Amino acid sequence: MTTFAQVKSWSATEADDAADQLITCSKKLDELLQTFHDDGVPEGWSGNAQESAGAAHKDLCTSLEDYLDQVRKAKNAVTAAEGKIAALTESVQGVLAEASRNQFTIDDVGTVHDVQPRQEFDESAAAEAYLCDRQTQQQRLSAEVSRILTEADHLDTAMAASVIAIANASGAEYDNGDTQGTMPPEVVAAWQTMSDEERRKVLQKLADEYADRYGVPHTTIQFDNLRDSEDGLDPNDPDSHVYRYGYWREGTRQLVIDSSDVSDPVAAINTVAHEMRHAGQHEMARDANPNFFHKLFIDWGWTPDPFQHPNVTREQAKEWGDNFDHYASPPTDPYDSAGWDDYRNQPVEADARTIGEQEVNTMTLDRLNELRR
Amino acid sequence: MQLSFTPSTAGESANSAKESAESLLTLAIAEALTVLSQAVPGSQTATQAQAAATRCRDHQRVLSTAVTQYAIRLDQVGASFAATDAAHSQTISPLLSGRVGPQ
Numbered sequence: 001m002t003t004f005a006q007v008k009s010w011s012a013t014e015a016d017d018a019a020d021q022l023i024t025c026s027k028k029l030d031e032l033l034q035t036f037h038d039d040g041v042p043e044g045w046s047g048n049a050q051e052s053a054g055a056a057h058k059d060l061c062t063s064l065e066d067y068l069d070q071v072r073k074a075k076n077a078v079t080a081a082e083g084k085i086a087a088l089t090e091s092v093q094g095v096l097a098e099a100s101r102n103q104f105t106i107d108d109v110g111t112v113h114d115v116q117p118r119q120e121f122d123e124s125a126a127a128e129a130y131l132c133d134r135q136t137q138q139q140r141l142s143a144e145v146s147r148i149l150t151e152a153d154h155l156d157t158a159m160a161a162s163v164i165a166i167a168n169a170s171g172a173e174y175d176n177g178d179t180q181g182t183m184p185p186e187v188v189a190a191w192q193t194m195s196d197e198e199r200r201k202v203l204q205k206l207a208d209e210y211a212d213r214y215g216v217p218h219t220t221i222q223f224d225n226l227r228d229s230e231d232g233l234d235p236n237d238p239d240s241h242v243y244r245y246g247y248w249r250e251g252t253r254q255l256v257i258d259s260s261d262v263s264d265p266v267a268a269i270n271t272v273a274h275e276m277r278h279a280g281q282h283e284m285a286r287d288a289n290p291n292f293f294h295k296l297f298i299d300w301g302w303t304p305d306p307f308q309h310p311n312v313t314r315e316q317a318k319e320w321g322d323n324f325d326h327y328a329s330p331p332t333d334p335y336d337s338a339g340w341d342d343y344r345n346q347p348v349e350a351d352a353r354t355i356g357e358q359e360v361n362t363m364t365l366d367r368l369n370e371l372r373r
Numbered sequence: 374m375q376l377s378f379t380p381s382t383a384g385e386s387a388n389s390a391k392e393s394a395e396s397l398l399t400l401a402i403a404e405a406l407t408v409l410s411q412a413v414p415g416s417q418t419a420t421q422a423q424a425a426a427t428r429c430r431d432h433q434r435v436l437s438t439a440v441t442q443y444a445i446r447l448d449q450v451g452a453s454f455a456a457t458d459a460a461h462s463q464t465i466s467p468l469l470s471g472r473v474g475p476q
Contacts, residue, residue: 002416005415006413009415010413010416011411011412011413012412014411015409015412018408018412029400032397035389036390036440039385040386042447042451045383053447053450056446057443060439060440064436152416157417159409159413159416160416160421163409163421164421166402166428166429167421167428169432170428170429170431170432182423182424188411189411192407264430266427267430
């Protein structure tokens with residue numbers, strides 16, 4: 001149920017921008033599909049190769065068509081809603097102006113309050129007439145607020161359904177119940193106003209914060225386009241299907257983040273927190289497993305116990321150490337669900353995903369501004 | 374089964390598919406959804422749009438990867454066809470050295 005405070009903050013201009021962007025995307029995807037459809041299978045081929053290429057091409061066209069279909073539906077829903085959002089925001093301004101003019105206020109949930117100073121009357125009839133008039137005005141305003149909220153709910157339901165449909169079309173293949181987290185819109189909006197250089201500085205500061213938290217040296221983030229590197233998708237390697245957001249390499253203490261994700265605050269912040277957690281897991285595993293002499297010195301009290309990590313138990317850290325010794329790398333095939341399950345469910349990955357999501361979920365504008373300083 | 378091929382058309386189709394794969398990555402659907410979430414803060418649309426934005430990015434990457442892989446296969450088959458063509462040509466060429474019969 002939408003509240004009056006929420007509807008007050010709706011923006012027709014941004015809805016208009018979103019509709020325009022979806023129209024552009026829909027058109028671009030349509031053109032892309034047409035080109036791929038027309039040029040996809042070499043004309044000069046015949047025989048089995050042509051048939052195989054044709055079948056593969058048809059499957060790809062169907063996937064693109066499914067996506068286009070949902071993008072079009074969302075575009076239609078948002079385009080249909082943009083005019084209504086504009087009308088709704090006008091209605092909100094109208095009812096607020098009328099309320100103010102007649103000395104009423106409307107609170108966040110949409111309740112109308114009479115704030116006119118107490119009136120004195122010589123005759124009870126005049127008092128009754130006055131009260132009746134005020135109540136009528138209040139009811140009229142309440143009815144208008146109610147109409148606005150009902151309309152807002154209808155719009156919201158229609159748009160949300162189309163957005164959910166896009167999300168569903170965008171891959172049951174990676175629907176594993178995990179998310180990268182949800183960030184407040186004001187943080188996303190602030191990120192969009194930042195330059196690429198500024199975003200990278202924020203990510204570096206975040207990585208440094210995590211390094212301090214885990215007691216490991218600071219590492220300069222390496223921003224690479226992982227789509228083209230040997231560690232990500234290699235377009236020249238037919239067996240390389242894996243796209244990676246980033247990685248931590250313990251041997252060389254490298255933190256690599258995909259440069260194409262820097263514009264996406266959820267992906268970028270989640271990845272930095274996730275990969276730095278791996279750095280921390282290695283350190284904590286080492287601290288939980290001192291060598292024989294080191295352990296002896298600790299037991300005799302000659303050396304302080306290095307395992308000083310709040311919120312992590314020694315057993316957990318030892319489990320991570322074992323896990324790193326038998327680490328299940330991600331499979332090369334995105335549809336190898338058993339391989340992905342093995343990779344995702346191992347303790348170090350499950351823990352790092354939790355940390356990444358937590359960082360995104362707890363990010364606020366204040367924290368972002370602090371990181372920008 | 375008849376087999377025919379024109380290597381250059383494989384290259385053209387492969388290049389076209391690679392361009393499609395690149396274009397898929399530039400589709401700003403996630404950005405449009407982010408703007409939508411900012412247009413209607415507090416609504417379920419806003420919450421769903423944020424989640425959908427990440428999924429769309431992932432999905433476009435998967436689609437782009439699949440199209441790129443297709444293009445690579447076309448290139449490989451094209452190269453293989455070209456090599457076969459050259460080998461066949463070498464096999465046949467000795468027969469082309471002279472006419473049979475009275476000169």
